Amino acid sequence: MKVLIVGAGLAGLRTAESLRGAGFAGEITLVGDEPYFPYNRPPLSKDALANGLEIADLEFKRRESVADVTWIFDDSATSTDYQQRGVLLKSGRLESFDVLVAATGIRPRTLNVPGAEKSKFSLRNFAEAQELRTSMLGVQRIVIVGAGFIGCEIAATARKLGIDVAVVAADPEPMFRPLGAEFGHAMKHRHEAHGVSFHMNAKIAGYLGGESATGVSLESGEEILGDLLIEAIGSLPNTEWLAGGSLDLKDGVLVDSSMRATAPSDVSIYAVGDVARYAFDLFDTTPRRIEHWNLPTETGRRAGKSIAHFLHTGEVLAESVNFVPSFWSDQYEDNLQSFGMPGIADSINVVEGDLMGDCVVEYLRGNKVVGVVGVNTSAKLAPYRKSFQETN
Amino acid sequence: MKIHVDMEKCQHYGQCVFEAEDVFSLGDDGKLIYKVDVDDSRRADVESAVDVCPMQAITVE
Numbered sequence: 001m002k003v004l005i006v007g008a009g010l011a012g013l014r015t016a017e018s019l020r021g022a023g024f025a026g027e028i029t030l031v032g033d034e035p036y037f038p039y040n041r042p043p044l045s046k047d048a049l050a051n052g053l054e055i056a057d058l059e060f061k062r063r064e065s066v067a068d069v070t071w072i073f074d075d076s077a078t079s080t081d082y083q084q085r086g087v088l089l090k091s092g093r094l095e096s097f098d099v100l101v102a103a104t105g106i107r108p109r110t111l112n113v114p115g116a117e118k119s120k121f122s123l124r125n126f127a128e129a130q131e132l133r134t135s136m137l138g139v140q141r142i143v144i145v146g147a148g149f150i151g152c153e154i155a156a157t158a159r160k161l162g163i164d165v166a167v168v169a170a171d172p173e174p175m176f177r178p179l180g181a182e183f184g185h186a187m188k189h190r191h192e193a194h195g196v197s198f199h200m201n202a203k204i205a206g207y208l209g210g211e212s213a214t215g216v217s218l219e220s221g222e223e224i225l226g227d228l229l230i231e232a233i234g235s236l237p238n239t240e241w242l243a244g245g246s247l248d249l250k251d252g253v254l255v256d257s258s259m260r261a262t263a264p265s266d267v268s269i270y271a272v273g274d275v276a277r278y279a280f281d282l283f284d285t286t287p288r289r290i291e292h293w294n295l296p297t298e299t300g301r302r303a304g305k306s307i308a309h310f311l312h313t314g315e316v317l318a319e320s321v322n323f324v325p326s327f328w329s330d331q332y333e334d335n336l337q338s339f340g341m342p343g344i345a346d347s348i349n350v351v352e353g354d355l356m357g358d359c360v361v362e363y364l365r366g367n368k369v370v371g372v373v374g375v376n377t378s379a380k381l382a383p384y385r386k387s388f389q390e391t392n
Numbered sequence: 393m394k395i396h397v398d399m400e401k402c403q404h405y406g407q408c409v410f411e412a413e414d415v416f417s418l419g420d421d422g423k424l425i426y427k428v429d430v431d432d433s434r435r436a437d438v439e440s441a442v443d444v445c446p447m448q449a450i451t452v453e
């Protein structure tokens with residue numbers, strides 16, 4: 001019996017560990033297109049970008065139980081043969097499987113505008129973080145396209161390094177989609193107080209510069225110029241290698257609460273981490289793909305347990321998705337933390353402090369609290385996380 | 393078993409608290425408090441806490 005896990009990131013690692021934890025003694029192979037064991041990505045826009053961490057500082061500790069798994073690095077899955085149960089790798093190697101787990105995460109999206117062929121920076125992996133750091137240290141001013149978490153974190157890190165920052169984004173406020181207009185607006189003020197300039201509601205007409213992009217032109221005619229340009233406008237799930245079967249790949253891989261993408265009678269395929277889309281049963285029935293750091297661990301644990309259960313009993317594990325999405329973000333001296341799904345709320349209620357300082361903010365859909373976000377108030381958020389699991 | 397948290401790394405997010413409340417907690421000042429000597433029967437939950445720490449600050453001997 002062989003489980004093939006494609007994508008050697010956090011979700012892939014946790015799946016392997018959970019399989020062993022659940023008593024699976026068969027073969028496990030992990031394929032990753034990077035040259036490293038799974039490592040922690042969040043520092044790439046924070047500490048590692050500011051201080052130049054080594055990969056050894058970022059690698060996850062791996063449990064002893066996974067010492068016997070086979071790792072294939074620097075190779076990527078290009079296609080899947082659902083009949084023969086095999087995955088073809090770029091090197092030409094064919095990896096067979098009895099159970100396949102998709103853990104390939106996401107890649108940065110790019111904007112299709114005139115000048116898009118110019119070289120730009122983006123930030124998803126260690127190699128990109130190293131390149132960005134080296135280049136950033138030599139310049140005075142950077143232009144960041146996109147005002148989501150990654151864009152805002154890069155902005156904060158660059159200011160720490162004394163680099164001027166202009167952020168250009170289509171949204172009305174930074175972190176608008178996950179946190180809403182009011183909170184986003186307050187975050188914008190925090191950034192402005194540190195010297196970041198924002199160009200929001202921007203309609204980008206094209207990228208400017210020579211071979212490398214160094215700025216943007218807007219439809220209004222305005223030009224925003226710097227020495228280098230970073231794109232941070234969201235992500236695309238890495239699912240192309242899964243095409244040709246019966247999976248729903250509309251936005252990542254649709255899976256059930258056991259992280260399974262296929263019917264019990266069909267070939268066994270699962271998906272975990274950033275690439276998986278599923279319903280968060282504590283909140284509603286709409287399948288969503290959420291890119292928060294705690295979810296690769298939650299989904300990896302669930303998949304490992306489900307696979308072991310299925311192999312043992314022939315039945316799909318029937319457990320609801322009781323994961324509470326959670327993220328944090330460090331920008332300047334502020335620690336932002338969130339539990340639940342603030343992105344689906346329609347109103348907010350500041351229960352402590354105020355949005356410009358340390359605060360606790362409830363996010364409501366109708367009269368139900370569906371999320372909580374705090375700035376420098378971690379200890380006060382814990383009861384909310386529990387209440388999501390208890391009352392929903 | 394012996395638990396060590398690298399306080400240079402710890403950002404006091406309290407994710408560990410949810411996995412093993414009897415071992416980790418956040419004090420009134422929001423700072424992490426944890427037990428150093430913990431009975432081996434708690435190993436599974438403590439290892440879960442190691443997993444979920446965003447800063448990967450916890451080690452167990």
Ligand SMILES: Cc1cc2nc3c(=O)[nH]c(=O)nc-3n(C[C@H](O)[C@H](O)[C@H](O)COP(=O)(O)OP(=O)(O)OC[C@H]3O[C@@H](n4cnc5c(N)ncnc54)[C@H](O)[C@@H]3O)c2cc1C
Nearest residue numbers: 007009010011033041042076077104105273274292293327
């Ligand atoms: C810069 C940055 C900062 C972040 N900060 C935060 C934060 O502060 N808080 C937070 O909650 N979350 C944060 N996140 C999100 C968090 O890191 C992700 O949710 C998490 O890494 C997802 O893990 P994963 O295993 O699903 O995917 P990944 O970690 O992306 O792993 C997928 C792996 O699969 C590989 N792969 C892709 N395609 C193939 C293929 N065809 N064949 C083989 N291998 C393939 C990829 O190269 C990668 O190595 C951040 C992410 C980034 C990039």
Ligand code: SF4
Nearest residue numbers: 402403405406408445
């Ligand atoms: S989860 Fe990690 S960073 Fe957070 S309080 Fe616990 S040890 Fe500190």
